[in-house]
Amino acid sequence: MRTSDGTAAWIVPLDSRDVEDVLERARALIAGYDGELERELPSGTQVFDAHVHLGNDIDGFSGVYEELERINDRYRIARCFMFCMDEQDRHPAFRAANDRTLEYARRSEGRLIPFVRLDLAEGPIEEATRCLDAGARGIKLHPRAQRFLLNDERLAPVFALAAERRVPILIHGGRGLPPIAANLDRLVDAYPDAQLIIAHAGIADLGELAGRFAGRPGVYFDTSVWSPIDLLSLLHLVSPEQVVYASDYPYGQQPSSLLISVRTAKVARFDDETLRGLLWENADRIARSEQPPELTPPRGAGTFSQPMAFARIHQYLSMATPLLWTRQADTIGVLGLALNACADRDGHAEERERIRELLVAARDLWRALPELDDEAEQRIVSRTTFRLVHLADILAVTSSA
Secondary structure (H helix, E strand, C coil): CCCCCCHHHHCCCCCHHHHHHHHHHHHHHHHCHHHHHHHHCCCCCCEEEEEEECEEECCCCEECHHHHHHHHHHCCEEEEEEECCCECCCCCCCHHHHHHHHHHHHHHCCCEEECEECCCCCCHHHHHHHHHHCCCCCEEECCCCCCCCCCCCCHHHHHHHHHHHCCCEEECCCCCCCCCHHHHHHHHHHCCCCCEEECHHHHHHHHHHHHHHCCCCCEEEECCCCCHHHHHHHHCCCCHHHEECCCCECCCCCCHHHHHHHHHHHHCCCCHHHHHHHHHHHHHHHHCCCCCCCCCCCCCCCCCCCCHHHHHHHHHHHHHHHHHHCCCCCCCCHHHHHHHHCCCCCCCHHHHHHHHHHHHHHHHHHCCHHHCCCHHHHHHHHHHHHHHHHHHHHHHHHCCC
C-alpha cells in the first residue's frame, strides 16, 4: 500500500531473510562507489586521515584495529592520527585506553600516530607527560564528552605542554558545544607554538572560528562532518593549507568520507595540487612538526547554487539523518518525499537516477528497523541505511553545483 507521498511504503514487515537480502544489496551498492572514488582522487595520491578512533565507546560504537587496517589498505590511507574513544574503562585518566592506543601504534609500525586522550578532572598533565614520554605524538581533548568548557583554567597547562613538546592538540569542534571561538583564541594567543586541529570543521562555532583563525599558521580544521554544505562553508572561509582530511572512523565510513571531502573540494575549485595538500601534505607537515607553508586565500565561494530538485532532496535527507542516528522509523515519510523529488524533470536525469537508486535501497532497509529486537542488528541496519542516505546527499549537493 502507498499513500500519495509514499510514506506508507515501508510499513510492510520484512522477515529475516528479506532483511539479509536487502542488506546484501545495499552493501553491494555502497561498494560500487569505490570506483567513483578512484576516478575522483588525484592520480597517485596517498591519504593521511587526521582523526580515527580505536576502542569501545560507551555509546556502543567500536573501532577495531583489523578493520581499520583493511580500510586503510583499500583506500590508500597511509597514515592516521589515532586515539581512543570515550571508553568503558576511561577512569582513571584514560590510562588503560591510552596504553592500548600506544600498543596499536607500535603494532602498526608507524602507520598509526598515537594521541593521548585526557580528562581534565583526572591528572591531565601527568597522563599527558607519561604518554608523550612513551611515544604519543599528540593530544586529544573532547569538551562535550568530558564535560568542560573552553574557559576552563585547567586547559592552559595542557596547551603549555603541547607547545613545549611541539605536539598538536586535536579538539572536538562539532555538535553539542556552546560557542568556543573566543576562549580558544585566547589559548592560541597565549601558546602560539601549540599546533591546533579543530575537529568536525568547527561546526559548533564555524563562523567565529573561521573569523578568528583563518590565515593563522598552525591552526587547522578537519573535514569529518556529515553535511557537504558544512564543508563548502569551511572551504570558502579558510586557507586550503589549513584543512586536513579526516574520517572520524568508526563514525565516518568509506567511501563516503573521502567522497564528501574530494567532491566538495572540487566544487570549491581545488585543483589537484591543492587537493593533495588537503588529503596528505597538510597533515603530514603536522606529524613532522614542520612549519606550515605560506597560506593562500580560500578557494570556495560565499554563495552556492544548485538545481531545485537537488536542493529539495538535500532538505529531506537532512531531516532523515537524526532519525537514523536515533534508530527511529521514518514515520514522517521524509524518504518518500526525497524519492518524489528525484522524479523532477530538470534535465539532470543521470544524477537523479543514481540518487534514486540509493534511496530505494535505503527505504527498503529502513522499513526493517521497527521489526528488529536485537541491538546489534538495529545498529547494522540503521548504519547501513545512513550510509546510503549519506552517499545520496553527497551526490545531491555536489552534482551540477
